[in-house]
Amino acid sequence: MAKIARWAHDGSIRTGFVAEGQCYALPREAGPQDLFDAGLPATLKLAAATVSSARPVPLGQVRLLAPLAPRTMRDFVAFEEHVEGVTASIDGAAGVVPEWYEAPTFYFTNPHTVRATRETVPIPSGCHLMDLEAEVAAVIGNAESVTGTDLEPGEAHRMIFGYTIMNDWSARDVQSREMRVRLGPSKGKDFATTLGPWIVTADEFEARHDAEGFLPLQMTAFINGIPLGSDLLSNMGWPFAELVAYASQDSLVVPGDVLGSGTCARGCLAELWGRNGGPTPPPLAEGDTVRIEVEGIGTIENTVGGRRREGIPASPARARGRSRAGVPAANLAR
Incomplete structure (x- = not known):
């Protein structure tokens, strides 16, 4: 087992292993x-050699950074109870659509706005309903004789290098608007995703998988030290190996890719808004502290910052005619 981390210390940024503080x-x-x-x-062998030979620095003396810069980030929606509540909040509809049960669903999110634990996350412009999302993410690594495309679940399982905690920050009002266009979420998720505090290698969890491949890890979200809700990672509709296999179909997963579980039940505010019929508890506000704990992995914590700016209002769509005739070629040449 190894905890892989990145940190800043004494004017430099380093990658390495965390063990016993x-x-x-x-x-x-x-x-x-x-x-x-x-x-x-190979990484586990390197970890053992590094811990036995490198000069240690106390964990309390470093500033942890995000443990990786993802190649891509896919985020699934794998918890039925979360879908049930958030659908009522975002779409005003009840229940879970039949299509959710047919296959895992994911969207691609922004790998360039990854945040670390302890960073301040500002409220994005145009957002008045900021929310957290408590998730676990699998990180992909190289596996011998596995190509990363059209994988069977057993092959996909071998490509899971480790796990980290993920907070898929959300601007719910922006998300609600854009999803009415049948596309997204996109801008409502574009501004920040926290990953951390480190990556715990997959070997640590091998003995904890149940017969169907699920991991029964306790997940809990807190706002200002008050528990928002808890769930088990094993309440996913599909185990991670099946999520990775599905992502690889007619496509490719590569080392450094990140695949999120989606939000656990009661791991966000929007789900509770859907169940309560309105924004209770209130949206995140400047100064709020958000903490997510996952058994066997650790804790990430961020403070919500002030709104960076009110934003430049998006121009509305220009009214256009519906002519089917093109511009004459003579006019294009002028």
Whole structure:
């Protein structure tokens, strides 16, 4: 087992391993992607060698960074109870659509706006209903003789390098508007995703999978120290191996990709708004502290910052005619 982290200390940024409250750095040129490319068995050997030879730095003396810069980020919606509540909040509809049960559904989110634990996350412009989402994410690594495309679940399981906590921050009012256009979520999720505090390698959880491949890890979200709700990761509709396999169909998953579980039950405000018929508890506000704890992985915590700006209002769509005739070629040449 290894905890892979990135941290800032003494003017430099390092990648390495955390063990027993100490940080053990890899050589300066090494980064997380090198470990994902090497694969899990090689990384575990390197972790043992590094912890036994590198000079330790106390964890309390470093500033943890996001544990990786993802190649891509797919986020699934794998918890039925969450879908039930948030559908009522976002779409004003009851129940879970039949299509949810047919296959896992995901969207791509922004790998360039990843945040670390302890960072301040400002309220995005145009947002008055800011929300958290408590999730677990699988990180993909290289596996011998596995191509990353059209995977069977057993092959996909071998590509799961480790797990980290994920907070898929959400601007619910922006999300609600854009999803009425039958596209998204997109801008409502574009501004921040927290990953951390580190990546716990997958070998740590092998003995904890149930007979169907699910992990019964306790997940709890807190706002200002008050529990919002708890759930088990094993309440997903599909285990992670099946999510990875589905993502790979007619496509490709590669080392450094991140795949989120989707929000656990009672792991966000919008789900409770749907059940309560309105924004109770209230949306996140400047100064609020959001903490997510996952058994066996750790804790991430962020403070909500002030609105960065009111934003530049988007121009409304211009009214256009519906002529089917093109511009004459003679006019185009002028």
